[in-house]
Amino acid sequence: xxxxxxxxxxxxxxxxxxxxxxxxxxxxxxxxxxxxxxxxxxxxxxxxxxxxxxxxxxxxxxxxxxxxxxxxxxxxxxxxxxxxxxxxxxxxxxxxxxxxxxxxxxxxxxxxxxxxxxxxxxxxxxxxxxxxxxxxxxxxxxxxxxxxxxxxxxxxxxxxxxxxxxxxxxxxxxxxxxxxxxxxxxxxxxxxxxxxxxxxxxxxxxxxxxxxxxxxxxxxxxxxxxxxxxxxxxxxxxxxxxxxxxxxxxxxxxxxxxxxxxxxxxxxxxxxxxxxxxxxxxxxxxxxxxxxxxx
Numbered sequence: 199x200x201x202x203x204x205x206x207x208x209x210x211x212x213x214x215x216x217x218x219x220x221x222x223x224x225x226x227x228x229x230x231x232x233x234x235x236x237x238x239x240x241x242x243x244x245x246x247x248x249x250x251x252x253x254x255x256x257x258x259x260x261x262x263x264x265x266x267x268x269x270x271x272x273x274x275x276x277x278x279x280x281x282x283x284x285x286x287x288x289x290x291x292x293x294x295x296x297x298x299x300x301x302x303x304x305x306x307x308x309x310x311x312x313x314x315x316x317x318x319x320x321x322x323x324x325x326x327x328x329x330x331x332x333x334x335x336x337x338x339x340x341x342x343x344x345x346x347x348x349x350x351x352x353x354x355x356x357x358x359x360x361x362x363x364x365x366x367x368x369x370x371x372x373x374x375x376x377x378x379x380x381x382x383x384x385x386x387x388x389x390x391x392x393x394x395x396x397x398x399x400x401x402x403x404x405x406x407x408x409x410x411x412x413x414x415x416x417x418x419x420x421x422x423x424x425x426x427x428x429x430x431x432x433x434x435x436x437x438x439x440x441x442x443x444x445x446x447x448x449x450x451x452x453x454x455x456x457x458x459x460x461x462x463x464x465x466x467x468x469x470x471x472x473x474x475x476x477x478x479x480x481x482x483x484x485x486x487x488x489x490x491x492x493x
């Protein structure tokens with residue numbers, strides 16, 4: 199197998215994975231940003247613990263390995279010291295990650311426009327000014343969407359999530375989807391059938407709990423519960439990383455671009471999607487297993 203592709207951004211560096219010794223029972227959540235990463239991590243944390251009141255502490259207990267914010271030596275030492283089953287997070291496409299034959303890779307996707315508009319909200323909640331280059335607060339000229347369409351999948355653009363990066367994520371995961379330890383999930387399917395999603399994840403991870411407890415775990419993983427208890431569920435919740443932990447879980451709804459994007463912007467998006475994906479793959483990436491707009 200070829201070595202992992204290099205993905206370097208201002209915020210992330212996938213070479214950090216070189217310091218992680220992957221174990222056979224590890225669970226790695228792999229997504230573009232704002233596609234259900236924290237949701238899937240929470241599902242894993244709930245299933246691991248069997249405790250609907252679990253303190254997830256995702257940033258520490260299920261770290262985002264790629265991010266440069268913490269010294270990699272500290273992250274690696276913390277992971278090595280864990281004697282329980284581990285889970286980690288990555289926003290690097292699958293072709294940039296170490297691929298273990300047994301560790302489980304849970305890849306989550308969302309309609310690219312939903313992810314983009316969620317990211318617009320997200321950057322206003324994160325005190326990192328370099329996002330303003332792509333996401334100016336007063337964007338009367340439509341710079342944000344132009345850069346979403348024009349940005350590349352790698353380099354500086356990696357961390358501001360252009361459409362090319364989402365497509366690269368999808369193609370890299372799809373290329374490995376025949377492996378029993380690489381599974382693709384869709385935000386729309388998770389929304390439509392959270393119970394079914396949790397059952398699928400539990401089966402993949404070979405975890406079982408009594409039915410009554412599973413029902414409590416499902417309730418704990420609902421969007422409303424996570425938003426209500428944002429300090430507990432948001433990454434680095436209660437530590438001041440976000441301006442508002444609750445705003446991290448802004449609405450969880452879809453279709454925010456309707457009435458916002460111009461016909462020309464939508465036409466440019468459609469052209470790019472059609473140029474990169476066959477119809478059936480585009481339908482899945484946008485709407486999940488149903489393949490159609492539910493609205």
